[in-house]
Amino acid sequence: MKDIDIVIEICGSAGEGTISAGEILSRFMSGQGFEIMSFDSYPAEIRGFGKCVAHTRISSNPIYSPGKLADVLISLNDNHAISQLPTLKESGILIYDSQPARPHEEDKSVAGRTKPGMISYGIPLNMLAHKAAGNARGMNMVALGALSALFHVDKDRFTDSIKARYGKKKQVVIDANVNSFLEGYDWAKENIKKSDPYSFEGVNLPEQKEKLIVNGNQLVAQAALDANLMFYAGYPITPATKIMEILSKELPKHGGTLLQTEDEIAAIGAVIGAGFGGKRAMTATSGPGFALMTEFTGLSVMAEVPAVIIDSQRAGPSTGMPTKTEQSDFNSAVMGGTGDCPRIVLAPADTKSCYEATVLALYFAEKYQTLVVVLLDFFLSNSIKNIDVPKKPAKKYRIANIAPKKEDLKDYKRYKITKSGISPRAVPGTPGGIFFSTGLEHNEYGRPDYSQAGHLKMTQKRYDKFNAVLVEAPAPEISAMGRGKVDIGVISWGSSAGAAREAVMAAQKEGIKAASFSSMMVSPFPEKALIKFADNCRKILIPELNFSGQFADFATCILKRPVEKLNFITGRPMASEDILQKMREM
Amino acid sequence: MMSFNDHYVIIGNGPAGNHAAKTLRKKDKGARITIISDEMIPYYYKPKLTGFIADEIAQKDLLVTSLESYKEKDIRVRLGQAVEQIDPDSKSLVLKHMETIKYSKLIIATGSRERLLPFMSGYADHLKFITSYTDVMDYKEKIQNAKEFFIFGGDLVGFKFLKMLNSMGKKVTILIYPNAFWPYNLTEDMLDQIFTSLSQFDVSIIIKDDISTIDKKDNGSYRIKTLKGVEKTVDMVFSFNGLVPDIDFVKGSGIDTDYGILVNEYLKTNIDGIYACGSCAQIYNPDMKSYSASIGWPNAVVQGEVAAYNLLGDHKVIESVGRKYFDLEGVKIKTTWWGDINDASQE
Numbered sequence: 001m002k003d004i005d006i007v008i009e010i011c012g013s014a015g016e017g018t019i020s021a022g023e024i025l026s027r028f029m030s031g032q033g034f035e036i037m038s039f040d041s042y043p044a045e046i047r048g049f050g051k052c053v054a055h056t057r058i059s060s061n062p063i064y065s066p067g068k069l070a071d072v073l074i075s076l077n078d079n080h081a082i083s084q085l086p087t088l089k090e091s092g093i094l095i096y097d098s099q100p101a102r103p104h105e106e107d108k109s110v111a112g113r114t115k116p117g118m119i120s121y122g123i124p125l126n127m128l129a130h131k132a133a134g135n136a137r138g139m140n141m142v143a144l145g146a147l148s149a150l151f152h153v154d155k156d157r158f159t160d161s162i163k164a165r166y167g168k169k170k171q172v173v174i175d176a177n178v179n180s181f182l183e184g185y186d187w188a189k190e191n192i193k194k195s196d197p198y199s200f201e202g203v204n205l206p207e208q209k210e211k212l213i214v215n216g217n218q219l220v221a222q223a224a225l226d227a228n229l230m231f232y233a234g235y236p237i238t239p240a241t242k243i244m245e246i247l248s249k250e251l252p253k254h255g256g257t258l259l260q261t262e263d264e265i266a267a268i269g270a271v272i273g274a275g276f277g278g279k280r281a282m283t284a285t286s287g288p289g290f291a292l293m294t295e296f297t298g299l300s301v302m303a304e305v306p307a308v309i310i311d312s313q314r315a316g317p318s319t320g321m322p323t324k325t326e327q328s329d330f331n332s333a334v335m336g337g338t339g340d341c342p343r344i345v346l347a348p349a350d351t352k353s354c355y356e357a358t359v360l361a362l363y364f365a366e367k368y369q370t371l372v373v374v375l376l377d378f379f380l381s382n383s384i385k386n387i388d389v390p391k392k393p394a395k396k397y398r399i400a401n402i403a404p405k406k407e408d409l410k411d412y413k414r415y416k417i418t419k420s421g422i423s424p425r426a427v428p429g430t431p432g433g434i435f436f437s438t439g440l441e442h443n444e445y446g447r448p449d450y451s452q453a454g455h456l457k458m459t460q461k462r463y464d465k466f467n468a469v470l471v472e473a474p475a476p477e478i479s480a481m482g483r484g485k486v487d488i489g490v491i492s493w494g495s496s497a498g499a500a501r502e503a504v505m506a507a508q509k510e511g512i513k514a515a516s517f518s519s520m521m522v523s524p525f526p527e528k529a530l531i532k533f534a535d536n537c538r539k540i541l542i543p544e545l546n547f548s549g550q551f552a553d554f555a556t557c558i559l560k561r562p563v564e565k566l567n568f569i570t571g572r573p574m575a576s577e578d579i580l581q582k583m584r585e586m
Numbered sequence: 587m588m589s590f591n592d593h594y595v596i597i598g599n600g601p602a603g604n605h606a607a608k609t610l611r612k613k614d615k616g617a618r619i620t621i622i623s624d625e626m627i628p629y630y631y632k633p634k635l636t637g638f639i640a641d642e643i644a645q646k647d648l649l650v651t652s653l654e655s656y657k658e659k660d661i662r663v664r665l666g667q668a669v670e671q672i673d674p675d676s677k678s679l680v681l682k683h684m685e686t687i688k689y690s691k692l693i694i695a696t697g698s699r700e701r702l703l704p705f706m707s708g709y710a711d712h713l714k715f716i717t718s719y720t721d722v723m724d725y726k727e728k729i730q731n732a733k734e735f736f737i738f739g740g741d742l743v744g745f746k747f748l749k750m751l752n753s754m755g756k757k758v759t760i761l762i763y764p765n766a767f768w769p770y771n772l773t774e775d776m777l778d779q780i781f782t783s784l785s786q787f788d789v790s791i792i793i794k795d796d797i798s799t800i801d802k803k804d805n806g807s808y809r810i811k812t813l814k815g816v817e818k819t820v821d822m823v824f825s826f827n828g829l830v831p832d833i834d835f836v837k838g839s840g841i842d843t844d845y846g847i848l849v850n851e852y853l854k855t856n857i858d859g860i861y862a863c864g865s866c867a868q869i870y871n872p873d874m875k876s877y878s879a880s881i882g883w884p885n886a887v888v889q890g891e892v893a894a895y896n897l898l899g900d901h902k903v904i905e906s907v908g909r910k911y912f913d914l915e916g917v918k919i920k921t922t923w924w925g926d927i928n929d930a931s932q933e
Binding site for chain 1: 626627628656663664665667680681682683684686687688719720723724
């Protein structure tokens with residue numbers, strides 16, 4: 001038995017079935033028991049024929065990052081695939097259309113641009129698609145068929161998987177896809193002499209478990225439903241729109257309400273309104289929307305109204321690069337806005353933890369009566385991973401409001417000072433639970449209070465809550481340190497954590513003493529744990545997907561020692577290979 | 587010499603093509619130089635393939651030159667790209683993946699491919715050939731897992747393959763056609779010598795017999811019957827019956843061919859600016875007034891260099907005599923194919 005770890009990219013133009021081919025491949029491989037992680041990139045513009053890439057990593061072992069370079073590139077469109085060729089490994093495999101509809105001028109074909117060392121397999125994708133279904137639409141399926149023949153994938157099982165994928169479509173659609181797949185499979189089997197070492201045959205696979213194939217957005221929506229979400233307001237924006245799309249169908253089934261607002265300011269306003277009314281409420285947006293919402297976030301903190309914002313980060317300030325990933329909203333999420341405004345920020349590290357983060361966000365928001373931001377990014381929102389089916393949240397996480405007791409309501413102080421900072425919260429309609437609530441600084445009854453002592457007391461109260469969260473915050477993920485100090489500690493957050501973890505594992509195999517640290521809880525930050533970790537590391541490396549090293553600067557303030565930054569703004573997810581290379585150089 | 591606008595294209599990535607490219611770059615620092623090959627592996631020692639199958643040498647040890655050396659010499663190498671057509675009028679090539687490439691001058695050095703004897707075409711589907719790295723990659727694992735082999739031993743490579751299988755502990759049967767041996771028919775003396783030398787291996791030798799049937803069985807093995815009633819069940823059947831020039835793509839281009847590409851003693855074809863060298867070429871001998879082909883690594887090296895010099899305007903005449911003898915356990919055949927490649931191919 002052997003292992004396999006392979007990255008396959010399918011590159012085509014929008015409308016050529018690139019993304020759906022990637023999805024079919026991922027789902028099939030997951031069904032066969034492989035670990036998969038896939039990530040699509042596509043043009044921001046809705047119209048046009050821009051470049052699409054479906055990137056899928058398939059492994060017989062656990063994987064934590066999508067892999068930087070591809071082992072296999074399938075070109076459905078040479079114009080686009082030429083620009084994708086630099087991401088193919090030097091010993092990579094190109095599968096291309098050997099009989100395109102039109103001849104290529106010199107250097108306009110991807111096959112002609114391959115480098116020595118690469119292996120290229122020409123398949124008449126266009127011709128076989130026409131043979132199978134009378135048009136070129138099935139080129140993607142022909143390519144999957146050829147791929148299956150080349151890498152010894154079970155033909156019948158894959159065919160069944162395609163039938164299942166298109167099961168609800170007309171028979172003619174199912175037939176066209178299946179026939180295209182089979183044409184590609186049979187042609188490659190008959191005509192291609194395999195020159196590469198990859199094979200899915202006889203691979204050692206872990207014990208089969210029920211797996212869910214999902215992306216981060218789907219898990220956020222599912223977690224919100226499972227965690228008793230009752231109200232969602234939002235304005236569509238890439239890459240968060242899918243959350244709203246799912247909830248628009250599912251939330252009403254759970255008795256909840258979804259409101260599409262005129263903009264993001266209205267959305268957060270509505271969420272705070274619903275939160276004030278005692279309903280679990282949230283919105284999802286991206287950087288530009290989050291910037292608008294900042295106007296309202298202070299109200300959630302000041303008036304102590306539960307509110308959850310999912311911010312799926314994309315590249316650049318302003319409209320930026322809508323379909324590229326980045327981790328550059330850290331400062332904005334943790335520190336943005338006015339005044340001393342403590343808020344909880346969670347940053348899931350992988351697809352699976354998107355579920356946990358969303359459940360916790362709704363729980364924390366309700367229990368601690370404050371704003372909670374969940375920092376996703378384009379990669380987490382859209383990358384598909386097969387995961388164990390998440391456990392539904394316990395009742396504690398679904399109903400968390402600390403309601404006033406009878407005696408509290410005799411002289412109800414909505415903002416009563418307590419040890420934890422949490423005041424019993426009456427929802428409108430609670431007999432005796434009448435109170436004032438505004439954005440103004442206030443006393444325990446909620447009435448405006450601009451006194452120095454009052455402001456200090458209330459600010460301290462808000463920070464007490466903030467610090468109290470740490471007691472039940474998820475513990476940081478720390479890799480086994482072994483005995484004594486390590487040479488390099490890699491500290492990461494959000495979607496970079498998987499790549500960091502993989503890089504550390506690879507570094508250890510190379511004999512580099514290294515360990516990794518990541519925390520889903522980024523505000524408040526588990527500072528003691530971080531300091532303890534760093535004390536055992538001779539050097540600290542902080543990789544993240546932003547230009548300035550926003551988290552690294554934040555961590556430096558905690559650690560009070562210099563750290564090595566590793567920053568990328570390529571629009572692509574963090575690559576373990578880049579972290580490993582940096583570790584070698586340190 | 588510097589000719590920035592020229593694009594010299596060499597079809598073929600063996601010793602002839604590579605030495606042509608190297609010579610062109612040495613003499614012309616400015617021109618674009620491109621090597622095109624349908625094989626995916628960079629320039630490699632073909633005679634070492636048997637050692638590679640037997641895992642005696644690693645893949646990296648097959649390679650003659652590093653990819654870096656091409657970069658240093660600014661020679662572009664297009665691998666896995668087959669030429670489908672040559673159009674001398676527009677000075678362009680059409681590749682199999684339908685890309686058109688313009689050239690100023692062209693050297694064809696595509697070497698040879700397997701020779702299928704006409705009387706074997708009836709069971710061609712059951713035969714396997716080893717003439718390239720691609721063939722080896724296709725069969726290596728199967729060869730290692732298989733136990734019994736049948737070889738049509740019609741050339742010297744077949745003997746070498748037999749020797750390799752024997753060293754791997756495989757059971758081998760070899761059928762020799764003395765009158766269809768390549769490159770020369772075997773005399774009775776030579777046949778006797780071969781029989782004697784092969785007898786030292788654990789091998790069944792069939793001579794002066796012929797195949798009656800080859801049937802593929804459901805389990806993937808082959809049942810072979812000869813006219814004289816010998817019956818064998820084997821896992822794989824290989825054919826080694828020499829080579830023929832690999833020049834199918836030249837058809838229709840106007841370049842004169844016989845069984846190889848016809849060139850004069852300067853290795854020039856009938857079309858200006860197009861040269862051919864190595865085992866794909868049939869070279870004119872003015873003394874004999876006839877064309878003859880050559881085989882072997884050292885010949886290919888020399889011809890590649892001469893073609894390059896002449897393409898650049900020189901008038902070098904190619905040496906027409908092979909320089910080495912093949913020696914298999916005392917059987918000597920005049921050829922250079924099995925010459926000492928480590929001597930002959932030094933960069």
